Amino acid sequence: MKQFFSVADVIDLSGIVDEALRLKREPFAYSNLGKRKTLGLVFLNPSLRTRLSTHKAAANLGMDVMVMNMDKDGWALETRDGVAMDGTTVEHIREAAAVMGQYCDILGIRSFPKLVDQEEDYSEDLFGKFIRFCGVPVISLESATRHPLQSLTDLITIREHWKDDRKPKVVMAWAPHVKALPQAVPNSFAEWMCRAQAENILDFTIAHPAGYELSSVFTQGATVKYALDDALEGADFIYVKNWSSFKDYGKIHSVREQWMLDQGKLELTNQAKVMHCLPVRRDVELASEVLDGPQSLVIEEAGNRVWAAQVVLKRMLDELTTLNQL
Numbered sequence: 001m002k003q004f005f006s007v008a009d010v011i012d013l014s015g016i017v018d019e020a021l022r023l024k025r026e027p028f029a030y031s032n033l034g035k036r037k038t039l040g041l042v043f044l045n046p047s048l049r050t051r052l053s054t055h056k057a058a059a060n061l062g063m064d065v066m067v068m069n070m071d072k073d074g075w076a077l078e079t080r081d082g083v084a085m086d087g088t089t090v091e092h093i094r095e096a097a098a099v100m101g102q103y104c105d106i107l108g109i110r111s112f113p114k115l116v117d118q119e120e121d122y123s124e125d126l127f128g129k130f131i132r133f134c135g136v137p138v139i140s141l142e143s144a145t146r147h148p149l150q151s152l153t154d155l156i157t158i159r160e161h162w163k164d165d166r167k168p169k170v171v172m173a174w175a176p177h178v179k180a181l182p183q184a185v186p187n188s189f190a191e192w193m194c195r196a197q198a199e200n201i202l203d204f205t206i207a208h209p210a211g212y213e214l215s216s217v218f219t220q221g222a223t224v225k226y227a228l229d230d231a232l233e234g235a236d237f238i239y240v241k242n243w244s245s246f247k248d249y250g251k252i253h254s255v256r257e258q259w260m261l262d263q264g265k266l267e268l269t270n271q272a273k274v275m276h277c278l279p280v281r282r283d284v285e286l287a288s289e290v291l292d293g294p295q296s297l298v299i300e301e302a303g304n305r306v307w308a309a310q311v312v313l314k315r316m317l318d319e320l321t322t323l324n325q326l
């Protein structure tokens with residue numbers, strides 16, 4: 001694996017999930033694979049889970065890890081080409097990425113969208129440039145449009161909790177929030193679930209109020225419902241997430257109906273397990289009674305972030321080892 005940016009970077013969806021679950025059973029089976037290799041984790045935004053789980057995954061493989069909080073500790077980064085840097089930006093991504101590539105064998109980077117200009121965010125300009133100039137394999141730690149380590153984790157968690165012969169009904173349900181959030185997590189989850197649905201692994205439904213349609217690039221084959229109660233009927237897994245409007249880019253529309261998942265709504269489902277990528281705003285996005293209840297998987301789901309990161313790092317290290325032997 002040379003990069004991990006979207007589901008398109010995975011050839012074998014079931015294969016990578018099974019391999020991650022094998023790593024969960026034997027975390028130290030490849031503890032020398034990453035010896036004398038360095039992972040750099042670059043953050044332009046806050047993180048708890050991604051930072052710690054990816055660090056732990058690298059440690060399990062014997063790697064050294066360096067973390068750069070670019071937003072707080074780095075020089076202000078310029079990403080545009082052809083501009084004289086006579087303003088507030090100090091260092092161009094051309095040099096910054098290339099220099100980090102000198103110190104690291106694999107790099108991970110997190111960069112959220114600005115939610116102002118749809119075209120700019122969806123061009124993934126910063127990611128494209130980072131990949132181009134750093135010269136080493138790159139893992140997305142969440143970009144403007146996707147969060148692949150989270151989505152792989154989510155598929156691993158669903159696989160772990162589904163023992164029936166019948167395909168599970170997975171519902172991604174929009175939830176209220178106090179501020180405008182990116183579409184990266186729901187885009188990515190939809191993209192991975194649509195691929196899983198195409199591979200006959202599960203059935204996938206998206207529920208959101210009118211005006212919250214995601215880009216059709218990510219939702220091919222998904223059933224879309226505009227009423228939460230209707231979508232929840234027969235659900236085996238509910239993936240709760242807020243996102244801002246894609247069409248009316250980055251905006252929040254007022255919604256009259258109740259979209260927060262509480263115990264009453266949960267009772268409409270097939271005793272569904274409840275998932276959320278975290279962080280979650282209690283009693284805004286998701287009722288405390290559900291988060292603290294027996295159907296919540298959120299803590300286990302966060303725990304599984306380690307195995308998603310570890311399988312991706314392992315595949316990249318395997319490839320680096322093969323290249324070194326040539």
Ligand SMILES: NCCC[C@H](NC(=O)CCC(=O)O)C(=O)O
Nearest residue numbers: 142181182184185277278279281
């Ligand atoms: N990395 C996981 C989610 C990150 C981000 N959440 C947030 O920014 C929450 C902020 C808040 O609740 O104020 C999102 O939804 O894309």
Ligand SMILES: NC(=O)OP(=O)(O)O
Nearest residue numbers: 047048049050277278
């Ligand atoms: N779910 C997730 O990516 O969490 P962090 O933003 O804390 O890394």
